[in-house]
Amino acid sequence: MKARQRLACFVAFVLLLTMTAFPAAAEDATLEDLGFHETGYPVVDQPVTLTVFGNRDQNQAEWKDVRMLNASAEKAGITFDWQEVPAQGFAEKKNLMFAGNDLPDVFLRCGFTVNEIIMYGVTSQQLIPLNDLIAQYAPNLSKIYEEHPEIRQALTAPDGQMYTIPHIDLSDTGKMGFKQWINKEWLEAVGKEVPTTLEELKDVLIAFRDGDPNGNGQADEIPLGIREPSSVYVLGGSFGLQSQMKDTYNIDENGQLHNWLCDDEFKEYLMFLNDLYEEGLLWVDYYKNDRAAWRSNLSNALFGVMYMPYSDVFLNVEDQYIGFEPLVGPHGDQLWVDATAGISSLGSFAISNTCKYPEIAIRWVDQFFTEEGAIEFCYGVEGETYYVDENGQPRFVDEILNAPEGFMTAMGKLNLVPGGDFPRLTTNLTDGVVASDLTKEVAAMLVPFLPETVVLKPAVSIEDMDMVNMISQDLTTYRDTAVTNFILGEWDFDMWEEYCATLEQIGIRELEAIYQRALDAAAE
Amino acid sequence: MKALRRALRNRYDLYLLLLIPLAWYILFQYVPMYGLQIAFRRFNPSLGITASPWVGTLYFRQFFNSYYFESLLVNTLVLSIYQMALGFPIPIVLALLINEVRIKPLQKAVQNITYIPYFLSIVVIVSMLDLFSDPSYGLFNKLGALLGAAPQDYITRAQYFRPLYVFSGVWQNMGFNSVIYIAALTAIDPQLYEAASIDGASRLRKIWHISLPGILPTIVILFIMRIGSLMNVGFEKVLLMQNPVNMTTSDVISTFIYRNGIQKGQFSYSAAVGIFNSLINLILLVGANALSRKVTHSSLW
Numbered sequence: 001m002k003a004r005q006r007l008a009c010f011v012a013f014v015l016l017l018t019m020t021a022f023p024a025a026a027e028d029a030t031l032e033d034l035g036f037h038e039t040g041y042p043v044v045d046q047p048v049t050l051t052v053f054g055n056r057d058q059n060q061a062e063w064k065d066v067r068m069l070n071a072s073a074e075k076a077g078i079t080f081d082w083q084e085v086p087a088q089g090f091a092e093k094k095n096l097m098f099a100g101n102d103l104p105d106v107f108l109r110c111g112f113t114v115n116e117i118i119m120y121g122v123t124s125q126q127l128i129p130l131n132d133l134i135a136q137y138a139p140n141l142s143k144i145y146e147e148h149p150e151i152r153q154a155l156t157a158p159d160g161q162m163y164t165i166p167h168i169d170l171s172d173t174g175k176m177g178f179k180q181w182i183n184k185e186w187l188e189a190v191g192k193e194v195p196t197t198l199e200e201l202k203d204v205l206i207a208f209r210d211g212d213p214n215g216n217g218q219a220d221e222i223p224l225g226i227r228e229p230s231s232v233y234v235l236g237g238s239f240g241l242q243s244q245m246k247d248t249y250n251i252d253e254n255g256q257l258h259n260w261l262c263d264d265e266f267k268e269y270l271m272f273l274n275d276l277y278e279e280g281l282l283w284v285d286y287y288k289n290d291r292a293a294w295r296s297n298l299s300n301a302l303f304g305v306m307y308m309p310y311s312d313v314f315l316n317v318e319d320q321y322i323g324f325e326p327l328v329g330p331h332g333d334q335l336w337v338d339a340t341a342g343i344s345s346l347g348s349f350a351i352s353n354t355c356k357y358p359e360i361a362i363r364w365v366d367q368f369f370t371e372e373g374a375i376e377f378c379y380g381v382e383g384e385t386y387y388v389d390e391n392g393q394p395r396f397v398d399e400i401l402n403a404p405e406g407f408m409t410a411m412g413k414l415n416l417v418p419g420g421d422f423p424r425l426t427t428n429l430t431d432g433v434v435a436s437d438l439t440k441e442v443a444a445m446l447v448p449f450l451p452e453t454v455v456l457k458p459a460v461s462i463e464d465m466d467m468v469n470m471i472s473q474d475l476t477t478y479r480d481t482a483v484t485n486f487i488l489g490e491w492d493f494d495m496w497e498e499y500c501a502t503l504e505q506i507g508i509r510e511l512e513a514i515y516q517r518a519l520d521a522a523a524e
Numbered sequence: 525m526k527a528l529r530r531a532l533r534n535r536y537d538l539y540l541l542l543l544i545p546l547a548w549y550i551l552f553q554y555v556p557m558y559g560l561q562i563a564f565r566r567f568n569p570s571l572g573i574t575a576s577p578w579v580g581t582l583y584f585r586q587f588f589n590s591y592y593f594e595s596l597l598v599n600t601l602v603l604s605i606y607q608m609a610l611g612f613p614i615p616i617v618l619a620l621l622i623n624e625v626r627i628k629p630l631q632k633a634v635q636n637i638t639y640i641p642y643f644l645s646i647v648v649i650v651s652m653l654d655l656f657s658d659p660s661y662g663l664f665n666k667l668g669a670l671l672g673a674a675p676q677d678y679i680t681r682a683q684y685f686r687p688l689y690v691f692s693g694v695w696q697n698m699g700f701n702s703v704i705y706i707a708a709l710t711a712i713d714p715q716l717y718e719a720a721s722i723d724g725a726s727r728l729r730k731i732w733h734i735s736l737p738g739i740l741p742t743i744v745i746l747f748i749m750r751i752g753s754l755m756n757v758g759f760e761k762v763l764l765m766q767n768p769v770n771m772t773t774s775d776v777i778s779t780f781i782y783r784n785g786i787q788k789g790q791f792s793y794s795a796a797v798g799i800f801n802s803l804i805n806l807i808l809l810v811g812a813n814a815l816s817r818k819v820t821h822s823s824l825w
Contacts, residue, residue, distance in 0.1 A: 095789035101569040119789060124570040229768050284659075287768055288680070353570070466586070469793075473784055474591045477771065484768040490681070506591045 031359060038137065042077030043363045049079045050361060053097070054108035056084040057419025060412040068377050068415045076364045080106075087419070098126055105355035109421045112164050112347020114457050118465055121163035127350045128358060129161035137362045140369035144168060144425065151342050153522060154456040164347035165365060165423045169340065171431035173443040175450060177338040178234050178307040181321040181442060186213035186221070186304050197328045198238055198272065201305070205281040208304035222297060223281040225306030228289050229480050232273060232487065234307045237335030237449070238327045239269045245457040245515065246340075248479070255523065257516045259508055261479060262500040267493065268330065270486045277487050287484045310434045312408055312418075323442030326449045336449040341456050349423035368424035377424060378433040380414050393432055458518035468514055471507040478506060563795035583796035592780065600776040600801075603762075604754045607690050612750060615698045616743060619705030620731055635706070639699030649692055650764040653679050657688075682770045689765060689774075693758070704746070705739055712738040744822050752809035755801050777801050 035045025056063065063069060063082035073080050083104060085093050094110060097103065098120050107127075112120075121127040134141055145152040148170075155162045173179075182194060182204075190207040193200075205223035207213075214221060226232055233243055241260050244251045248266075250258045260266050276282045283303070285293060297303060301317040311318045326336045349365050351358045367373040379386035379394045386394050396411075403410035408418045416422045417433050426433075431440070460468050482499050485491040491499075532539055558573070563583060565576040587593060618638060625631040641649075656663040657679040665675040678684045716734050725733070759778040766774045777797060785794025817823035 092786045095786060098789065099567075099569050099791055101572070116789065120569075124568045126570050284677075289767075466582075469788070469790060470586050470590065473788065473790075477775070477783075478591065480768040481771040485682075485772075488769060490769060502591065 031357065034357075034360075036357075036359065038363075039139075041075050041367075043360055044077045047077070047079055048357060048360060049081055050106055050355070050357070051081040051083055051104040052106045052108050053094075053104035054082075054084045054110055055090045055094075055419075055421070056086055056109075057412070057416075058087065059406075059408040059418035060416055063416070065413065066416060067413060068380055072364065072367060072377060076360070076367070078360060078364055084109075098124070101126065103352035103354050105352060105357075106361050107350040107352065108348070108423070109416065109419070110347060110350065111345060111421050112350060114346065114459050115465070115469065117157055117163045117347060118459055118462065121161070121350075122157050122159050122459075122462060123465075126353055127163045128353050128355070129159075129163060130165065130351070130358075130362070131161050133351075133358055133362045134162070134165075137359050138366035138369070140366050140373070140425075141165065144369060148342060154341065154343055154458075155346065156522070157459045158461045158518070158521075163350060165349040166346050167344040167348045167420065167422055167424055167426070168342060168369070169344040169426040169431070170342055171426050171428045171435070172447055173310070173431045173435040173440055174342070174344055174426055175340060176336060176443065176446060177309050177340055178231065179309065179439065179442045179446060180234075180305065180307055180324060180326070181303075181311075182305045182324055183208075183213070183301065183303070183320050184322045185320045189213035189215065194322075194324045195327060196325070198235075198330065201327055202276065202279075202281070205276065205304060206279070209279075209281060213304070214301070220302060221304060222283045222302050223304045224276060225283050225294075225297065225303035226286045227291075227294055227307065229287045229484050231307060232286075232483060234338055235273075235327070236266075236269060237337040238329030238333055239265045240329070240331065240333040240335070241265055241269060241337065242335065242451055243337045243339070244451075244455050247457065249512075249515075251453060251455055255519065257512055257519065259512045261508060262503055265331075267496055270483065271493060273487045274489055274493075278489055282487070287488070311436050311439050312434050315407060315436065318436060318438055321438070321442075323438075323445045325445055334449060335451060336446040337451060339450050339454040341454040343456060344426070345421040346456075348421050365423050368422075370425065371427055371429050374424050374426065374430045378415050378417055378430060385414060393429065395432065455519060458515065458522050460514055460518045461521075464514045464518070467507075468511065471511045474506045475503070475508060475511065478502060560795060560799060562792050563799050565792060567792040567795075579792075583793045584800065586793060587797050587800065592775065595772070596775060596777050596780055599773055600755055600757060600778075603686060603689065603757050603773075603776060606686055607693060607757065608750055608754065610690055611694050611697065611701075612747065614694055615701035616705055616739075618698050619702040619709060619739075620735055622702065622706060623709045623735065624727065624731070635699065635703075637699070639703065641696045642700035644696065646758070646761050647764065649696060650761060653688055653692055653765070679765060680767055680769045682773045685765065685770045685773045689761065693761070705742065708739040708742045709735060740820070741822050744816055744820050745824065748809070748812050748816055748824050751812035752805060754808050755805045 029046070033046065034048055037043060037045075052063075054063070060066065063080075063084045070080075103126060112127075117127070121129070134145070148168075151166070151168060152162070155164065155166060157163060169175075186208055187194065187204070190204075190211040190213050192204045192207050195201040195204045208221050208223040209219070212219065212221070226234065233241065233248060236243065240250075241248070241263070242250045244257070248259055248261050250260055252258070273282065277284075283297075295313050298306070298308070298314040299316055301314070301320050308314070311321070314321075326334050328334045351361050355361060368377050375394050379396065382388065382394075384397070385400060386396050389395050396407075400410045400414070401407055411433075412418045415433075435443070482491065482502075486493065486499075562573055562576065564578060564580060565573075566579050566582075567573070568576045571577075622631055622635050622638075625634060657665070657677050659665055659675040659677050662678075664678050665673075668675065676684075679688060712734065716738075717730055720730050720734060755777065757776055757778065759776075759782070762774060762776055763779050763782065766779060778801075781794040781797050781801075784790045784797075813823050813825065
């Protein structure tokens with residue numbers, strides 16, 4: 001009898017536990033119950049919690065500790081449940097989350113690509129369309145879209161809806177990705193001028209290799225620094241090879257697309273790079289995707305000429321470098337091709353179909369799309385973390401700029417700017433948050449050489465999606481393999497015909513035609 | 525039937541224990557198989573596995589028509605066969621050698637030294653390969669220089685990927701894999717060896733006529749099991765050793781699935797590729813088993 005009583009007690013206890021662990025779901029409060037305001041702050045009077053999933057850059061603090069991020073939430077009257085994931089393995093987490101259909105309310109810094117927008121937006125509707133929400137609740141963003149219809153167009157999926165909110169960068173430094181830098185102290189040491197043509201570049205690089213320009217008696221100089229295999233196209237402008245759609249495409253005045261991977265100009269470009277590699281001028285490990293080694297070389301000023309978007313990771317040696325104009329190629333081409341068309345990243349913000357209050361989320365994100373809002377988020381509190389200089393530019397105080405743990409880490413405690421991909425507006429007034437004065441100068445030298453038209457990758461129709469996926473995955477793998485092998489000299493250029501035949505076989509022209517169709521459709 | 529019922533009644537407690545692993549198999553190995561159907565559907569997460577629209581064999585056809593189909597298949601098979609051709613006999617030889625060491629402490633020492641590498645993580649092994657391959661200070665290049673070879677970054681070259689992968693695997697696993705054979709060797713009746721000695725058999729003769737036949741059933745069973753996993757080359761290690769230069773030999777089916785399925789979210793397509801992979805495995809396993817039953821009269825079932 002006693003044992004039975006004890007059992008009954010135990011069962012009752014377990015029941016009690018489960019009841020407290022899973023409280024009955026409260027009735028969903030309506031927006032009115034929460035005291036939602038269509039304008040002004042706070043956005044809601046009653047506390048609301050939204051879950052946020054995102055990618056945390058290594059320089060960012062834990063999001064619950066990021067000061068201006070939490071200030072922005074507090075201002076709006078929202079509590080966020082941050083569920084950020086480190087950048088390593090993020091892509092897997094994201095895709096598995098969609099496959100399991102276990103979604104947060106808001107996606108922040110998730111870097112959605114055009115393909116993912118089609119997959120998770122148009123097809124599965126796990127991301128909700130934002131057109132109406134933006135029109136009604138995001139006046140700042142609507143204004144930007146009105147002024148820049150091309151940005152709106154680039155974001156619009158084939159069903160006419162926008163599923164994400166981007167990081168819009170209208171500043172001069174944001175018009176291009178990579179900028180080109182040369183070590184002026186090394187130039188002086190070897191007694192050379194800034195190169196203007198590819199031949200002069202090679203000449204300078206050889207001098208860097210042999211002349212021990214950093215004067216430490218060791219041949220540790222790396223004449224030319226390219227960060228990774230996907231960045232080797234950065235000098236394409238000297239051969240007339242553009243990076244339209246952020247890919248290996250040219251576009252002519254009639255809007256005709258052309259993928260130049262099989263073109264003779266590209267072969268010539270690869271032979272040039274191969275020559276540099278065999279001469280020991282190009283960074284030998286460039287194809288290993290070793291970011292740690294790259295950053296350490298940068299901050300030790302071991303590169304002579306190199307390509308970087310911003311100087312933020314080599315601020316300590318920034319004063320050794322200057323910018324220079326694009327090099328004139330063998331056929332007189334002189335272009336800077338890594339153009340961005342105002343969208344720095346496409347899918348910085350999105351809302352899931354399980355979010356109960358998309359209106360609130362939209363109103364929260366809209367505050368970052370004014371210059372004032374962007375300054376507040378990026379720079380923090382005037383007088384404490386930044387001041388305004390005589391030209392009206394906000395500038396960080398010394399405690400942040402020269403923080404002992406490093407500028408980027410110090411900034412990562414204040415905002416989510418390190419690593420990029422945060423939904424906000426950047427203009428010439430606010431680009432200084434990552435772009436130093438020198439970066440702005442370096443960018444300004446390249447701006448006149450940007451292509452006249454820049455198109456972004458269009459969203460293709462759902463019927464074409466399978467085809468695009470199939471071709472582009474094989475094409476990218478083969479391209480990276482082939483290009484790297486050509487540059488390293490593992491493959492002889494006798495194999496060029498075979499390489500082109502393989503590209504045709506994989507479907508390079510079919511893919512080109514699909515994108516052409518999508519571009520034409522978008523232009524109508 | 526009657527015998528079975530009696531056995532169940534007499535030993536019901538033991539059979540109850542069996543239920544636990546059985547439930548595990550059903551729950552975690554068989555039930556999830558219903559998800560395989562996404563290979564024949566256009567998987568849409570918001571509709572779920574059972575409600576996504578059917579597309580038939582679309583994804584299989586896509587894979588068979590893909591440019592990489594042939595090279596993936598060849599790379600996977602060549603790497604596995606290479607690995608098996610070396611990785612399978614070497615532990616047997618090692619076990620026989622260790623068994624012949626008559627000084628007990630020395631025997632134990634050799635055995636321990638050879639199986640310590642097994643406990644290194646794969647990441648460590650690949651980092652070691654990476655360091656050894658360094659053109660300026662790597663071990664391989666220092667050794668190569670003695671033989672007059674030009675310095676090379678071995679780990680990134682397509683033609684060295686397979687040897688590096690296989691030999692580092694042999695080095696890492698031979699000690700551990702030989703343990704099972706050593707155990708089988710100790711089970712052989714010492715009287716057989718004594719009788720052979722009296723008959724004047726040499727050491728090699730004793731190995732050939734007593735040790736090897738003694739462990740042959742173990743060898744055959746392990747061999748069949750290895751065949752069954754022929755297509756499953758060590759995914760983590762291949763992925764860690766991969767780079768754009770050696771892709772021509774290092775891209776195998778499992779890394780292809782990882783790249784397209786997990787990283788790019790094409791779950792249906794990679795499920796189809798996965799099914800294809802398992803199907804070949806199954807055919808190989810059944811084939812090897814049938815062959816072994818015919819030749820050696822011992823088999824898995």
